[in-house]
Amino acid sequence: MQLEQSPIDAVDSAQSAPAKGGRRNAAPSPWRTPKPQKPVAVTGIHSLNGRWAYLFTSPFFIMFTIFGLIPVVYSVYIAFYQWDPLDPSMQTFVGLDNFKFLIEDSNFWNAVRNTFSIWAFSTLPQMALAIGLASILRNPILRGATVWRTLLLIPNITSVLAVALVFGQLFGRDYGMINYVIGLFGFDHIDFVEDTIPGHIAIATMITWRWVGYNSLIFLAAMLAIPQELFESAAIDGASKWQTFRYVTLPQLKNTITFFLIVGTIGGLQVFAEPLILGGAGGGANRQFSTLTLFLFEQAFINVNWGYGAAVGIAITIIVLIISAINFMITRRIASSDN
Amino acid sequence: MTQLLETPEVAKVKGRKHGRWQKMSPLSYITLGLVGFLSLFPFYWMFIVASNGSDEISKIPPSIVPGDNFLKVVADVNSILPQTKILFDLVTIDWFYKALLNTFFVGFCIAFVQVLTSALAGFAFAKLNFRGRRFMILFIIGTMMLPSQLGLVPMFILMSRLGWVDSLKALIIPALVSAFGVFWMRQVIDAQVPNELLEAASIDRASVLRVFWSVVMPIIRPSGFVLGLFSFLATWNDFLWPTLVLQSPDNFTAQVAVTQLNASYVLNYSLNMGGALMATAPLLLLFVLVGRRLVQGVMDGAVKG
Structure with a gap:
């Protein structure tokens, strides 16, 4: 990762180390932002596409949060309670008793x-x-x-x-x-x-x-x-x-x-x-x-x-x-x- | 994983040239033949048991040739639960076939959407640069280590709150995205899509979405197909979650349907095997059609070195 590198450095290093395995240091790319940016803000050569990236990954992350992450976090919560099998709304906090x-x-x-x-x-x-x-x-x-x-x-x-x-x-x-x-x-x-x-x-x-x-x-x-x-x-x-x-x-x-x-x-x-x-x-x-x-x-x-x-x-x-x-x-x- | 797999052809030429692999002992073929036989035997055995009737099976020595009972067992399987209607109540079909149709529907939906969502996210991770990219990838890999049972109880509670218990939605919607799929697609796009192509497309002022759709998707289609196959197979064979959330025969998937045969009678082997075979036959057919691509997919996805 070249977090602290300017886009120009990135291009230079790309040319000195071409091809194999170098996705992040690939040849000068129009995917890169046309405007020079402050080095700190630049996370890489494709920073223009940041917003697209969030859009592209959002279906995964939204669904994954609801059906993957929340259940996992919630299971920790559940483990601290005693649930009434007949009426799931009835729950008693039992601390670490289950463990x-x-x-x-x-x-x-x-x-x-x-x-x-x-x-x-x-x-x-x-x-x-x-x-x-x-x-x-x-x-x-x-x-x-x-x-x-x-x-x-x-x-x-x-x-x-x-x-x-x-x-x-x-x-x-x-x-x-x-x-x-x-x-x-x-x-x-x-x-x-x-x-x-x-x-x-x-x-x-x-x-x-x-x-x-x-x-x-x-x-x-x-x-x-x-x-x-x-x-x-x-x-x-x-x-x-x-x-x-x-x-x-x-x-x-x-x-x-x-x-x-x-x-x-x-x-x-x-x-x-x-x-x-x-x-x-x-x-x-x-x-x-x-x-x-x-x-x-x-x-x-x-x-x-x-x-x-x-x-x-x-x-x-x-x-x-x-x-x-x-x-x-x-x-x-x-x-x-x-x- | 960026290392390209050496094709068998290349290896063959090299091997010939160096004369190092000329010796192939007959023992190798015997081993492979034995393993191949053992791979196929349980399928054959399913058919033997299903076609022979329970009495024949309890003989010593056990019968090893097919009987003529298979169609009767299929009919028995279908008579355990009443028939059901599909296509706006126009067509009546046996409950077991309805279960197969359900499974096909669920598997197809999941495979199709999962490939799409995984390719989108995988493309972003492989070719776009954005804040938090590295963290997100590590996060996704990390979640792949969590055992799936951890979320089982909360998922069930979530499904009952959403009113999705005993609905195919409970199977389909949570499975529309997959951490493994994103990871797989990231590897594939990284390895198969050259940046030069993306750049050429950008010069033509194509939007990122368009680049994804018209440049990336055509290249990764074979790998996407394999990913889709994997998720289809996994969905078809899933057993624990469907057993928990599905209740009415109208919504059963193939595996849940097979468990019904176990519950309904005092262990009837013929019935069980008949059902298991009926639930497996579509996959065997699929395998005949795409087995070679699956083999390639498994090998492409392997960790090398």
């Missing part, structure tokens, strides 16, 4: 555990699988590349509900296809509905099935963007396939992996439909499927305890923020140790 209750609610902590267990089962194997598939897909002599890529994306267009229904049936204890196959190998049937860990694996499988192809494409795009020279010099140095992957490909995927982990975490905290189908709103007999979002849904809309539901929503947000912060810190540390 105090939350901290002591073993069902909440159970939901936290379940959510992270499902997240671990789905995210980490999925990442390994997606990177593996991407390295196969990136091979330029692969036949039918487009067909494979398209095939991998099909699961992603299916609704979570349909996925949950199909896999719920496939994972059935007595007549499910998966237990039939397990039985063929001479093992006992696994109860994917009543047992906690198998249940989490079943849900993680649904998530992985729906997302692994999509994420392979993400990793594939990142791999194709790696400068070819790096592979060439690795080949000249006589690096093995694994060494090339470990020391060339993987470090170049760092940002993509960070992105994947953050998006995966946010998505993981939103897991809802699969456990609802398998275990109902309460998350099954032992609450083994009660994830955070399902818990919010149960509290706010089944028990009609809006204040508590809002408190759960805030707790989810805090968890997302903490994880994102940890993620950024780790990435930064890795980045600085690289340099």
Whole structure:
């Protein structure tokens, strides 16, 4: 940003550093104000278009304020009240009671555990699988590349509900296809509905099935963007396939992996439909499927305890923020140790 | 993200030239074949279960060939709730098809307007300069990190205050703008629209709005189409919010309709799968038509490096 630069400086710097990536220092532009302005007032070369910019962004910001921002702020307000389910106009201020209750609610902590267990089962194997598939897909002599890529994306267009229904049936204890196959190998049937860990694996499988192809494409795009020279010099140095992957490909995927982990975490905290189908709103007999979002849904809309539901929503947000912060810190540390 | 994606063709030529990728083990094809099979199998399984009737499914070993029951299951799905009228009460259709039509309508409205609002804002962020631009972008990215459930309860209260509960308005209007859409469009316009073009248009004294409409929009149309597809798919598959705000069968979306099958009977797998398949079939059809563009869209939007 050239906040303190005069328009003329901006033009100069644009000419000395042309083209690539330089939107803000692009060539002299008629988009710039024709009248010379006081340097302070100039935010860039297109300052004439400021009013247009506000007009163009206003549909987004108006709608977003009403339906995005206000609800978020309002949820903090709600969380401080006890609402009467029968008469929503009746509300009592209860201060931090909802949050105090939350901290002591073993069902909440159970939901936290379940959510992270499902997240671990789905995210980490999925990442390994997606990177593996991407390295196969990136091979330029692969036949039918487009067909494979398209095939991998099909699961992603299916609704979570349909996925949950199909896999719920496939994972059935007595007549499910998966237990039939397990039985063929001479093992006992696994109860994917009543047992906690198998249940989490079943849900993680649904998530992985729906997302692994999509994420392979993400990793594939990142791999194709790696400068070819790096592979060439690795080949000249006589690096093995694994060494090339470990020391060339993987470090170049760092940002993509960070992105994947953050998006995966946010998505993981939103897991809802699969456990609802398998275990109902309460998350099954032992609450083994009660994830955070399902818990919010149960509290706010089944028990009609809006204040508590809002408190759960805030707790989810805090968890997302903490994880994102940890993620950024780790990435930064890795980045600085690289340099 | 400004880095341009290396096209497969370029990579292919390079690979050939350096002879580095000549080896392609059969194991790679076996892996891909297996993953491809697993990708398709659940769809096939939906059809197996839906066409076989519940008794056949509870056999050991399970049946793996389609039965002849599918049309009966479709009829069963449609008989769970009464038929309904559309087009000024002129045409009578089954409730499930009405739900599909509703979903299509909602998805189309949202996709169309979202692309437009996102392109407008994205254009401003990419090509115009104004006070607070940087702050606003950071703000938009920041809001993308918030989990959507946070606003669930207040949104429901807001909808009941507005009298939009059990109305498609509750689905459409809040979704007309999207932070992700603005961010995506900003990236796209930044990468695809050269400043020289804008300048040439300005010399012809075109207004900013005109430049947007006649210069920017034609260039970004393919990417806008992909964004529209994404929001259409997301709307079609949305489950939590529609379940909360929709109550009468006349307003159901596809996903809400499928949940009705679950609630109405003692777990009837055939019925459930039939409904799930009927709610998925339009998307499969859409995917056949535009799957390749979706693949390109996903890859274009990836974080690289």
